[in-house]
Structures are given as C-alpha cells and as structure tokens.
Amino acid sequence: MRRRLIVGVVLLTAASAGLSGCGDGQLSDAIQSALPTAVPTDIATALPTALPTLPGGGDDGSGDGSGDNVAAGTPTPTPTPTPTPTPTEEAQTPQPTASPSPTEAPASPAAASAVPVWLWVLLGLLLVGLVVALLAARRRGGADRDRAAQAEGQLAWVRSQVDDPLVRWRGQQLGLPVDQRDTDSELARRWALIDQRSTAATDGLLTLATGARKDSVREAATLLRQSAESYRASLDALASAVATGDQARIAQASQGFTADTALLDQARQRFRQTSGL
Numbered sequence: 001m002r003r004r005l006i007v008g009v010v011l012l013t014a015a016s017a018g019l020s021g022c023g024d025g026q027l028s029d030a031i032q033s034a035l036p037t038a039v040p041t042d043i044a045t046a047l048p049t050a051l052p053t054l055p056g057g058g059d060d061g062s063g064d065g066s067g068d069n070v071a072a073g074t075p076t077p078t079p080t081p082t083p084t085p086t087p088t089e090e091a092q093t094p095q096p097t098a099s100p101s102p103t104e105a106p107a108s109p110a111a112a113s114a115v116p117v118w119l120w121v122l123l124g125l126l127l128v129g130l131v132v133a134l135l136a137a138r139r140r141g142g143a144d145r146d147r148a149a150q151a152e153g154q155l156a157w158v159r160s161q162v163d164d165p166l167v168r169w170r171g172q173q174l175g176l177p178v179d180q181r182d183t184d185s186e187l188a189r190r191w192a193l194i195d196q197r198s199t200a201a202t203d204g205l206l207t208l209a210t211g212a213r214k215d216s217v218r219e220a221a222t223l224l225r226q227s228a229e230s231y232r233a234s235l236d237a238l239a240s241a242v243a244t245g246d247q248a249r250i251a252q253a254s255q256g257f258t259a260d261t262a263l264l265d266q267a268r269q270r271f272r273q274t275s276g277l
Contacts, residue, residue: 148275171243
C-alpha cells in the first residue's frame with residue numbers, strides 16, 4: 001500500500017513539473033530524477049520507461065485529470081455478494097428447537113392421570129369391607145328369620161296342645177308335692193313338652209328382641225315374648241282354679257286365659273308379618 005502511495009506522489013509531482021511541455025523521454029527522465037533515493041529498487045524497476053499520454057492533459061498544467069487517473073488506477077476491493085438462500089434451501093434448513101429445561105420437563109399424560117397405589121389399596125379395602133358387611137347382614141338376617149320361625153312354630157304347637165283334660169290334670173298336679181306328681185302318663189309327657197317349648201320360644205324371642213337387625217322385628221319379638229309369658233301364667237291360674245272347684249274363681253281365671261290367648265294370637269300374627277314368615 002505504501003508503494004502505491006509513493007508511486008502516486010511521484011506521478012503527481014511529475015505532472016505538476018510540466019507534463020505538457022515534455023516529451024516522452026524527458027518525462028521519463030524527470031520522473032526518475034524526481035524519485036527519492038530512499039525508494040526501493042524494486043519500485044523503481046517496476047516503473048515504465050515511457051508513460052502513456054494521460055488523457056485530459058493540457059497546456060494549462062492542471063493536475064485534476066492526473067489525480068483522477070491515479071485514483072482510478074488504484075484497485076478497489078469489490079464486496080462479494082452473499083448468496084440468498086432459495087425457498088427450498090430455507091425449507092430444508094433444520095430449525096433449532098428449544099429443549100425443555102430439566103425443571104420444566106412436561107409430565108406425561110400417563111403420569112399425570114395415574115392413580116396412586118395407596119388409593120387403589122384403600123378402595124380395595126373399602127370394597128372388601130362392604131362385601132363382608134353385606135354378607136354379615138345377609139347372614140344375620142337369615143339367622144333372625146330362622147330364629148323367628150322356630151319361636152313362632154314352638155308357640156303354635158303349644159297353643160294347639162292346650163285343652164280341658166290337660167288343664168284339669170295340671171290343676172291336680174299343682175295340689176300335690178313335687179315328689180308325688182305324675183311324670184309317666186301321656187298328659188305328663190305332653191305337659192313336659194309344652195313347658196320345654198314355651199321356655200325355648202321365650203328365650204329365642206328374647207334374643208331377637210335384643211339383637212335383631214331390624215327395629216320392627218325387635219319390637220314384634222318383645223311383644224310376642226310378653227304375650228307368651230302372660231299366656232303361660234294364665235294357663236297355670238286356670239288350672240289352679242279348676243283344681244279348687246270354685247266356680248267364681250274358675251270363671252274369672254277362664255276370662256283372663258281367654259284374653260291372654262287372643263293377645264297371643266294377635267302378637268303371633270304381627271310377628272309373622274314383621275319377620276317375613
């Protein structure tokens with residue numbers, strides 16, 4: 001670059017010294033004499049021995065055209081045009097995708113909608129408990145129905161076995177010491193069964209009255225148990241009155257026994273309806 005500036009300075013000096021009045025040989029000599037001694041040899045050697053006539057040079061000796069030619073002779077770097085990508089190249093160029101950071105990783109749909117294991121275990125336990133409760137209630141209801149049917153059947157048999165011969169026999173036995181009472185006759189065996197089944201019926205009704213699954217069954221069992229106990233007491237009272245032979249007492253005991261028998265039948269009917277028998 002410095003060499004080119006030196007050559008430009010030399011040319012401008014030679015042009016100002018009198019380009020119009022010098023010949024070709026004189027111009028070359030003048031240029032060589034004007035070169036400084038410090039100019040490198042390779043630059044001096046590179047200078048032409050005869051310069052072409054500069055266009056625009058006149059007798060007036062102006063250096064405008066010389067300056068323009070020197071400037072024009074200096075090579076100017078040409079910018080290389082940047083190739084414009086075609087639409088196809090743009091479409092084929094992969095676009096960078098932003099990768100999610102570890103803290104912002106999207107949760108998968110399966111993980112977001114997954115139910116915790118402990119919840120499944122809890123639901124399973126609840127389901128098992130519900131099934132066990134239903135089975136227990138069903139079993140309990142079946143047990144209540146069986147116990148109700150047994151108690152009602154026993155009272156029905158007792159009700160059918162009471163008659164006048166049995167009442168008179170019972171009255172005679174009440175007037176005797178315990179060790180002298182009849183235990184071998186048919187009436188004695190029948191009375192023993194009546195006493196046994198009456199006790200079993202009242203015990204079963206007591207169990208239903210305190211532990212039945214339905215409130216209505218408990219209430220009906222309580223009423224039937226009270227009626228059965230009153231019926232048994234009235235039967236013994238009638239038997240005692242018959243043993244005395246007192247007609248007034250017999251009539252009064254007979255009325256009480258009839259009333260308690262009607263109450264027993266009503267309580268049995270209600271108990272059957274409530275228990276589903």
